[in-house]
Amino acid sequence: xxxxxxxxxxxxxxRLRLLTGKVTEDAAKIYELYNIExxxxxxxVFFILMENGGKTITEIAEEIGHSQPSVTKIIKEMTTAxxxxxxxxxxxxxxxxxxxxxxxxxxxxxxEIQCADIENAIESMTAEASHNLWEAIAEWEFLLxxxxxxxxxxxxxxxxxxxxxxxxxxxxxxxxxxxxxxxEWISTYxxxxxxxxxxxxxxxxxxxxxxxxxxVALYKDEPLGVCALIKMNDGNYDFEMAKMAxxxxxxxxxxxxxLGQKVVDSAKELGASKLYLESNTILKPAINLYYKLxxxxxxxxxxxxxxxxxxxxxxx
Numbered sequence: 001x002x003x004x005x006x007x008x009x010x011x012x013x014x015r016l017r018l019l020t021g022k023v024t025e026d027a028a029k030i031y032e033l034y035n036i037e038x039x040x041x042x043x044x045v046f047f048i049l050m051e052n053g054g055k056t057i058t059e060i061a062e063e064i065g066h067s068q069p070s071v072t073k074i075i076k077e078m079t080t081a082x083x084x085x086x087x088x089x090x091x092x093x094x095x096x097x098x099x100x101x102x103x104x105x106x107x108x109x110x111x112e113i114q115c116a117d118i119e120n121a122i123e124s125m126t127a128e129a130s131h132n133l134w135e136a137i138a139e140w141e142f143l144l145x146x147x148x149x150x151x152x153x154x155x156x157x158x159x160x161x162x163x164x165x166x167x168x169x170x171x172x173x174x175x176x177x178x179x180x181x182x183x184e185w186i187s188t189y190x191x192x193x194x195x196x197x198x199x200x201x202x203x204x205x206x207x208x209x210x211x212x213x214x215x216v217a218l219y220k221d222e223p224l225g226v227c228a229l230i231k232m233n234d235g236n237y238d239f240e241m242a243k244m245a246x247x248x249x250x251x252x253x254x255x256x257x258x259l260g261q262k263v264v265d266s267a268k269e270l271g272a273s274k275l276y277l278e279s280n281t282i283l284k285p286a287i288n289l290y291y292k293l294x295x296x297x298x299x300x301x302x303x304x305x306x307x308x309x310x311x312x313x314x315x316x
Contacts, residue, residue: 034114036107037081045074046100049084050108054099083107154252161219162254167262170203170214170226177223178203178214181245186307189282195304199228199243207231211270212239215262217246217255224250227259229266236301237313238272244286256286260293268316275314280307 003011027040038046044064048055055063061071075098078084083104086096100108126132170178179200186192199206203214210231217225227244241263246255267275277295279286287310295312303311 030114030118034110036110036114038083038107038111039077042074042078042083045071045078046083046104046108046111049098049100049104050111054097056097060098078104158252158254161252162258164220165225165253165255165258166218167258168216168218170208170216172204174214174216174223174226175203177216178226178243181223181226181247182243184247185245189280190307193305193307199230203228213263213266214243215259215266217250217259219250219253219255224253225255225259227263229263229270232276234276234301237274237276239267239270239275241267241275241277256289257292260289264293264314264316272316275316276301277312277314278303278305278308278310279312280309 007014024040027043031038031040044066045060048060048063057068057071057075060066061068064071075084075086079086082101084098085101086098122134126134182196182200183192186196207214207228207230212231213229215227215229216223217227219225225244225246228242230240230242232238232240241260244256244259246259264275275295277290279290281287290312293314295314298311298313301311
């Protein structure tokens with residue numbers, strides 16, 4: 001096991017396959033011990049038929065968590081071994097019911113004795129072990145159902161890479177990036193509008209000089225994300241969060257989240273009580289981000305943008 005000690009948790013899949021291989025190898029020997037001609041992979045399907053009698057392939061697949069093609073293949077193999085009959089009569093002629101043959105019923109009687117011995121053997125191992133593997137497997141299945149290993153690794157990757165992201169205030173040298181990043185995403189989904197050109201071509205005049213701020217996300221010193229906090233002349237809102245754009249090559253680094261947090265924190269520092277934004281529901285990742293930041297949907301405000309079909313606010 002030195003190899004797995006060296007690889008650490010990285011090789012969890014390989015180690016589980018090794019353990020599965022050992023158990024499966026012993027399972028084949030155990031069937032021979034009880035004089036049963038049986039493949040270990042048949043057991044889940046056979047057990048369902050032992051326990052419940054006739055079942056359709058769809059019902060079996062749903063109960064054991066296998067695909068229908070996988071169950072169909074196993075049924076064919078078990079039919080060849082004369083353990084099941086896949087053409088049983090049913091009240092509904094459209095249902096193809098599978099059940100045990102006479103030979104299958106005889107095998108099931110021996111299998112019940114075998115299962116009891118296996119149960120006792122595993123209970124004995126559990127008593128010797130420091131950890132209950134059966135309970136641990138159930139717990140891991142529950143945790144992976146909540147969030148897959150892939151998503152958990154993705155979160156770790158985002159957390160690591162986000163540490164290399166730096167949020168800085170706008171400087172004139174970032175004007176080209178501010179315009180290019182916004183134009184890129186707007187042109188991908190919509191069309192540039194007059195209000196876009198005003199703010200992107202003249203950020204100092206239309207945003208900064210009016211009391212707003214612009215933030216730039218640098219990843220390894222390259223500007224890959226931007227977002228603006230725009231002063232509003234509206235009795236309901238103090239500021240608008242707008243012009244958020246992240247380069248596609250920077251996605252997965254939590255740049256949108258970091259920019260959003262920075263804008264919210266800045267609005268609070270400036271004494272704002274409410275923060276407003278406009279978007280479009282086609283931009284699902286962005287909408288999810290806004291909800292995560294605490295924004296809620298509102299309606300009824302005038303907008304200069306044709307593409308706007310959702311308005312949101314955040315009470316600070």
